[in-house]
Amino acid sequence: MTAGLPDLETFRVTADHRDRLAKSGHRHKFDYGHVVVGAGPALQGGAARLAARAALRIGAGLVTVLAHRDAADAHAAQLNAIMLQTYDQTPRFAGQLAVLSPDAICVGPNFGTSVTAREKLNVVLAQSVPLCLDADAITMIAQDRQAFSARASDRVVLTPHAGELRRLIPGAFDRTDCRVTLARTAARDLGCVVLFKGPDTLVAQPDGTCVVVSSDGIPHAAWLATAGAGDVLAGFITGLLARGFAPACAAALGAHLHLQCAAVVGPGLVSEDLPDALPRVLSAMLSEP
Numbered sequence: 001m002t003a004g005l006p007d008l009e010t011f012r013v014t015a016d017h018r019d020r021l022a023k024s025g026h027r028h029k030f031d032y033g034h035v036v037v038g039a040g041p042a043l044q045g046g047a048a049r050l051a052a053r054a055a056l057r058i059g060a061g062l063v064t065v066l067a068h069r070d071a072a073d074a075h076a077a078q079l080n081a082i083m084l085q086t087y088d089q090t091p092r093f094a095g096q097l098a099v100l101s102p103d104a105i106c107v108g109p110n111f112g113t114s115v116t117a118r119e120k121l122n123v124v125l126a127q128s129v130p131l132c133l134d135a136d137a138i139t140m141i142a143q144d145r146q147a148f149s150a151r152a153s154d155r156v157v158l159t160p161h162a163g164e165l166r167r168l169i170p171g172a173f174d175r176t177d178c179r180v181t182l183a184r185t186a187a188r189d190l191g192c193v194v195l196f197k198g199p200d201t202l203v204a205q206p207d208g209t210c211v212v213v214s215s216d217g218i219p220h221a222a223w224l225a226t227a228g229a230g231d232v233l234a235g236f237i238t239g240l241l242a243r244g245f246a247p248a249c250a251a252a253l254g255a256h257l258h259l260q261c262a263a264v265v266g267p268g269l270v271s272e273d274l275p276d277a278l279p280r281v282l283s284a285m286l287s288e289p
C-alpha cells in the first residue's frame, strides 16, 4: 500500500523479472522477439526512432521501423541496428506488416492523425499480437472510442499523459480529479491496460487492479519532463511485450526502468539519453542477488 494512494500496490522488481530480463544460454535473436514501430509522416520520424531504439535496448531481438517510402531516406540516415521496411501506398502497409510478422507493435509517437493514419491504426488493431498504443494513436482512439473498445483486450497497453487521458474519458474528468480513479475508469471502459503517465505512473487493468510506479526518492526523475521521454517509454514497453512479458507487467516494469534511466543520466537529460542509459541500469539490476 502506498501512502496517500489507498488500495494501491507499489510496483516492485522481483527475481522473476530479473530472470526474464537476462539474456543467457543458447537462445538467438528471434527468441527475444521482433518489435515493429509504425512511423508517421516524412521528416517527423524522430519519435518513432526513439521508441525503436528503446525497444532494442531493452532486449527485443529485432526492431523494425515501418515507414512510408517518402520517409525512408531520413530514417535510413539514422538507423543502423534497427531495420527499416517501407510501403509505397497505405493499402500495402498491412502486407508489409504481415511479412514482418512482429511479436509486438508500437504505434503512436508522431504517427499523425490523418485519414491514412487511421487506416493504418485499424490494421494494427486487427493484429493478434500485443500492442503499445501511445500519443497520436490515443488521440485517434478517443475520436472513435466505442469502435476501439469493441476490439480492445488486455493484450493492448495505452500510455496516455493527462491531456490524452482527458480526450479518452472526458466525462470522468468532470466527476473526479483522483488519478487512480481516472486510470481505473479508463482501463475498465476501454477494456485494456492503461498506463497513466505522471510523476506517479499508474498501471490499471480492466478488472480494477492498479499499481503505482512512484518517482518518490528517484533522483532527477523530474528531468523526464522533456520532449520524447514518453516515446522512449512506449519503446521500452513494446520491447518487453515482444520479450513475452504480460502487458500490465511490461507497462509497470518499463516505467520503473525509465525512472532508473533518468536517475543514471541526471541533470541535462534529453530523451535520446534514456535508452543508452539502460545498459548501466540493467547491469546493476541483473547483478543483484
Ligand SMILES: NC(=O)C1=CN([C@@H]2O[C@H](COP(=O)(O)OP(=O)(O)OC[C@H]3O[C@@H](n4cnc5c(N)ncnc54)[C@H](OP(=O)(O)O)[C@@H]3O)[C@@H](O)[C@H]2O)[C@@H](O)CC1
Residues within 6 Å of the ligand: 044, 045, 046, 047, 048, 108, 109, 110, 111, 112, 135, 136, 139, 161, 162, 163, 164, 227, 228, 230, 231
Ligand atoms: N521528437 C519528437 O518527434 C517528438 C514528437 N512528439 C509527438 O508530438 C505529437 C503531439 O504530442 P504532445 O503530447 O506533445 O501533444 P498533444 O497530444 O497535443 O497533447 C498536449 C496537450 O495535452 C495537455 N497535457 C496535459 N498533461 C500533459 C502532460 N503530462 N504532458 C503533455 N501534455 C499534457 C497539454 O495541455 P495543458 O496541460 O498544457 O493545458 C497540451 O495542450 C505526438 O505525436 C507525439 O508523439 C512528442 O512525443 C515530443 C517529441
Ligand SMILES: Nc1ncnc2c1ncn2[C@@H]1O[C@H](COP(=O)(O)OP(=O)(O)O)[C@@H](O)[C@H]1O
Residues within 6 Å of the ligand: 135, 161, 197, 198, 199, 200, 201, 215, 221, 222, 223, 224, 225, 226, 227, 228, 229, 230, 231, 232, 233, 258
Ligand atoms: N516530473 C516528472 N517526474 C517523473 N516522471 C515524469 C515527470 N514528468 C514527466 N515524466 C515522465 O516522462 C514521460 C513523459 O511522457 P510524455 O508526456 O508522453 O512526453 P512526450 O510526448 O514528449 O514523449 C512520462 O513517462 C512521464 O511519466
